[in-house]
Structure formats: C-alpha cells, structure tokens
Amino acid sequence: LKFFSFYLNKIRLLLLLCIPVFSFASIEEAALEQANAYYRQGEAAKQRLLRQKAFNRALVQLKEIERQALPSQNQEKLDLALGNTYFQLEEYAWAILYYYRALNWNPNSQIARQGLEKAQLQLGLNPQTELPFLEQILSFDFWLPLPQRFALLFWSLILTFLALSLWIWIKRPLTKILALLFTIVSSFWLLTILLSSLLTPVEAVLIDSTGLYQEPDRQANQLSTNPLLPGFKVRVLATEKEGFWLKIKTPDGIIGYIPSQEIRLI
C-alpha cells in the first residue's frame, strides 16, 4: 500500500502540472468575423481614405485577437492576417515582422514567403538569408516543421514506452530489439527538437530606422554611416540597460547596439 500511495502521489503531481498545458482559450467567432469583414471592406474600397479606415479597423480587431490568443494556440494564420493588414496599410516593416512570425509557425507557408518578398521589395530590401547552411541543416526546420516533429516524437515515444513495457514483462530478443529501435527513433526526434531550440537564434525585425551604436548610448559612435533600415532582420545577442538597448548582430556580422524601441522580436 505504501508503494502504491507513493506512486499515486507522483502521478497526481504530474497531472496537476499538466493542467496549464491543456487549457485552451477560445477565440470569439464574432471578433474573427468582424476582422474579416473589415478586411474585405478594405479590399473592396476604391478610395484611399476608406481603405485605410477599413484596414485600420481590421488591424485593431486583429491586435485584440492577438492579445487574447494563447501561446499554445496556432497563430500562423493570425500572423499572416496581421502581416497582410500591415501590408495593406503600407506599414511594410510591421508586415515583414508578422510574415516572419508566420514562417516561424510554418516555414513552408507560401503566403508568408510571398508577402515577405513583396514587403521587402517595397522597402528596397534584398531577401535576407535565413541561416548559415550548416545551421539550416541542423535546425531541421526546412526538413520538417517543428509541430510535425513534435507529433512524430509523441507517437514514437508512445511506441517506445509500449516496447519497453513489453520488454520488461517478456524478456525476449525480439522485444529487446523493438524497445531499442523505438528508443533510438524517439531520441532522434528529441535531438532534432533540442537542436532546433538551441541553434535557432533570437531574431528581431527593425520597425524603424536606427543607427548601429558602438555602446548602448545614443551619444556613442555609430558603427556604420548608413542606418539600419526598417524591415531589416537582425540577431539579438543580449539585452542592456534594463532592456532599453539590445546587442545585435547584423547579417554582415557587425555587432552593435540599438535602442529596443526600434525593434520587435520575431
């Protein structure tokens, strides 16, 4: 009895820890319909003013939905919708930010890629290389998006635990081979996920142009005569001065500081 009560307590604790993971907030259908309606109005508008008003309203609605959505929910389409709305409002830097976010959800999203290219074209930016080749290979994002890998890991873990259970009770060579095989498969998927997490850098998009400073201070020397342009994607290395400044690395490899208010994390 002591033995069972010990394990029962552990299981109960695990279930309690799982509760936040399983809780999902529901997004109101009416709010989504309203956002869609405003977007349609904007698309149909023939006058600039009316179009801007409609898209602005759509944007307000979508931002509210974004505020309500939980990290555990799929926000790929929401990010796409926000990217499109910003694009329609000619806020291309913001559009780029949301297209990048959509690509984080699904690296193979064609809508996000097309929107991103168009927005970059509008700002006169060259399409930026996502990651160095080796990191691309190791991050596995282009092979298989992270959600799919999570699903595969889930099923392989289930099979692994079944095979190990079988081997515990029936110690035969076949059960041993099965357990070993599924353990290797599960470990592989877990490794890809861990590698993705470790190798995917923290990236951000500039929403306003800014100079690149040598020190986290506006009076410091600038590292480049040309300012960093809106829509530009950079790597964030560290935060400075209570988060008011960010240490970043440009795709050219220049490391410097920029005010955090000019940038948004992807």
Next chain:
Amino acid sequence: MVRGIALLFLLFYAFSIAAQDITVEASINPSQTQNNPLSGTITITHPRSSLVDPGSFKMEAKSLNAAFVKQVQFSKQSSADDLIISIYHFELPAQSKGLYVLPSISVKIGDAVYHSYPTTYEVKEAGKTASSIQTAVRTKNDPKTGTPTLYLEAFVKGPTPVFPGQRMQLVYRIWYNRDIDLSVSSLPFLYVKELKKIGDEQIRDFQEGDFTVQEIIQEVEASQPGTFRLGPSVIEGYMYEMDEKGQKIYQTDPLRSEAPVQEIVVSPFPIENQPASFNGAIGKLNIQLTKPSSTTVLIREIIKLPIAISGASNLEDLHLPDLACQPGFSGFFAISDLPPPGQIEGQIKYFNVELAPLSSLTTAIPSLEISSFDPATQQYVIWRSTPIPLTVKAFPKQEKDKKMSQSEQEIDIAALWKNSEDQVDRIDLEAVYLSASDFDRSFIQTAAILWLIPFGALLLLLQLRLQNMWTAYQQKRKNRPMAPQLLKHALKEKDPQKALKALQQAFLTQIQEGRAPNPTLQQFLESIDAGLYGQNKDFLLEDMKKKAHVLFQEP
C-alpha cells in the same frame, strides 16, 4: 479759468438747494453682488434748525437702523436757516442676483415725517457683468397699458446644417409689459453642456411697441456631431405694481410662458471625397504663402515659410495639416514635431512653417495641401501651393555623397500627390480570413508532449517495480516446504500401496528440507518399506497414518 467756472457752479448749486424744501433720498450703493449684505445711503437735505431723529428711520413700516456718517454744510458761516446735508448709512440683508426696488424710507425731521422715493437697484452675480434677468423683469414703458403679458421666445440663430466647429447663437427674447418678479426661470440655453459655450451670455433690453424686450444671447460652438435637444424653456412670474409707499402689490395669478424644445442637429463632415489633409477647417480659405527669400540653402538650414490664412469661420481652431504626412516632406525635410501655433490678427491667422532640408538631393519644397469644408456648397475645397524650386548645398565633406541613385533624384512630387488621390488600385495580396478552427492546435504538436517523457518513465519504473515484485513472489512460492503438502495428500489416500508411497515421499522430502533423521523415523520408514516391498502385507493403514501424523509433528 477752470477754478472760476467751478466756483460759479458751486454757488449756483448752493442757491438752488437753498431754494428747495426738506428732501430725503435713499439708494443702494452700486456694484452690489449676490449673497453679500447690501449697503445703502440716505441723504437728507434739511435746514440746520430741523433736527433729524436717527431712531425714526422706517422701511415698509419696519424700523431701520441707520448710522450717521457725516454732515456737509454749504457755507462756512452757519446759521439756523442754512441748509445742510446729513448722510446716513444702512444695510439690508443679502439677496440673490436680480433687479429690485428699494421701498420708500421714512424719517422724522423736526416735527414732520418725510419719505424718500422708491428707487431701483441691481444685485449682480459675483464675477459677472451682464445684468441678470432670471429673477425679475422691469418694464421701461410708463404708464403701463394693455393686458399684462409675459412671453418667452427661444430660437437658434446660425447656419443650417451645422458642422463641427461652426458657431451659432442661442437666443431668448422675453416680451413683457409689466414689472414682474420671476418665480420660475428654466432657461437651458444658458447652461448648455453638449455645445461649447463661447463667452458669457449677452443681455440687452429694447422697446418694441408697448413691450419691453429683454434679449439674451449665448454664443456656442458645435464640437461634435449629434442631435441635441434643448428645452423646453419656461419662465413664470408675478406681476406687481408699486403703491405710493413704494411697496410691491403682486397680482395673485402668475404669468407663465413656455418656449418649445429647440433641436440642434450637428452633422458630421462627409466622408466621401474628404481630402487626407482635412483637419476641420471650415469656410472658403484664402491662403497666401510667401516664398522664401533665398532658394539656395545648406543642408539643415532652416527655411521659413510664412502662411496667412483668412476666410475660415473657425479661425481660432484652425491648424495647419501635419506636413510630415504630406507627400515629399517626410525624409526630405526635418519638420518640428509641434505644429506652428499660428497668430490671429484681425480676420487673418498667420503661421510660420519652418523646414530644414535633410539632403542635397532635395530639389523643391513640395506642393503643400490645405483643405477646408465649405458649408455653403457642402464640398471640400483643396488648396495646393506650387512647388518651390530649391537648391540645397551639401557641406564640403559631404559633396561626395551626392552620387545617389537616379530614381531618388527624380522624385516627381505630382506623382506623389496622385498617390493620395481618391481612387486606388487593389493590392495583389492573397487574403487570409480567420476562423476559430485556425487557432486549433493538436496537443501532440506542442512542446507539451515533452511531459510524456517523465510520465512514461514513471510508468516504466512502476512496471519494473511490479515486475520485481512478481519475480520475488514466484521465488518465494518456489521455496515453500513441500513435505506437509505431501503428507496431507498421503493421509487422504485410501489405496494402501499408494498411501505408503506417499508417506515415504513426504518423510523423505521432510528430511530433504532439513529435518534430521532419528531412529524413530528410520524405524518408521523401514516399516513403510516392509509394507511396500515385504511379504507380510498384514498392516493397518490407519495406524500407519496416525503414527505418521504424530511423527511428522516431531522436531
């Protein structure tokens, strides 16, 4: 010369007074405000021989306290017949704002009682200069004729329709032909909240035939679109007449007048064809932009553009549109974040716009757009300045930076304006419409599945423990003594041969399981052998069983 005239005037005044009888004049001092005690002065002109009884002052048959202030004599040489002026001061309780009549005040001078004439006085609202009409109206025509009448007229004087920023006048006219003390005055025009009041109400009185008309005008400005209902407005009061003693004699039935509700509709500015630069200016604007004296400037050198605007009906609220939002300014010029405040002189508002070119590629001050709404035609009127060519010189060290793309140098301001014209093309972008199911995300596609690892490991540990327990149980079961079971089986057996074999096996197993053999046991085993394999089969099985049972229990 002046002294001479003044002397003559005093002499003439003294003689004229001397010719008069005893007079009593009472008045409330001017500039009295509500909720403060009222101070008044009684001026008595009398011969020195006729003494004033200070305790005899009465007003409306009630005693009045009056304090002596001073005496003024007309000549230095005093005689009994000389006229002197005695001045007394008195106070009345505080009253609310309005026009009042000071009744006749009586005083005993010598042997006779003299009365002052009733006079009017006004109690003003603290901090206000306009006379109040809300408690009393007093007719100017005298004598009063015709049926006593009190009539309230309320109307709105101004443009129709009204747009935000436009002003109008809310007007009350009170027609009356008698003196009336108002007991009810509900005049919502004066306390309107939905519209922005411009200054205090203006009050004037004028005569219209037999009627005295008091006109009250409150200027207001429409600040937001909407329909506002003001009223009904009501006044009610009692007509009165003064008797010979200066006392009011009121009519028993009140006079009442009610003006209907006035509805003010403030229309919103039409959205259709509204220019991007429109920021609420109303009227047909006349705009004068003065070109800068020099069109060759250095980078960051400030260029001043004086702009004079007239013709706006809301000149005070008129602001320049945000230049940073106009094509060709942002990125080319540094513009102050604060809009130029503007200064009104007469009917013209002057602005001083300051621009500083940021690049030597700036070739012109772009066309500046200012728009207004003309309520007469209900159309927007757009004014655009002509672009002013500009030569911006770079500082010497920046000369080499001039090599920029050709496209930037050829920015067509007209084309930029075209962009902000009404008609726009649809942007070719694949639309994404959201539904609630888009947010669905399978649990197994999230990092939450990592919880499966500790959970599964725990289950495996549990199984391992269970498996160990099972093995131990099996082992224990395997090591349990078999001899008692065999003996039990043997004791139940009926067949003698089988029973003996079973007993033999039970005792041998007992020995195998650790029992030390002793002579008694050996003897018993021999007897079993004899029973099994010997010639003599004559033995009692039941005795053998009893003996075996006893023997088995022995240590």
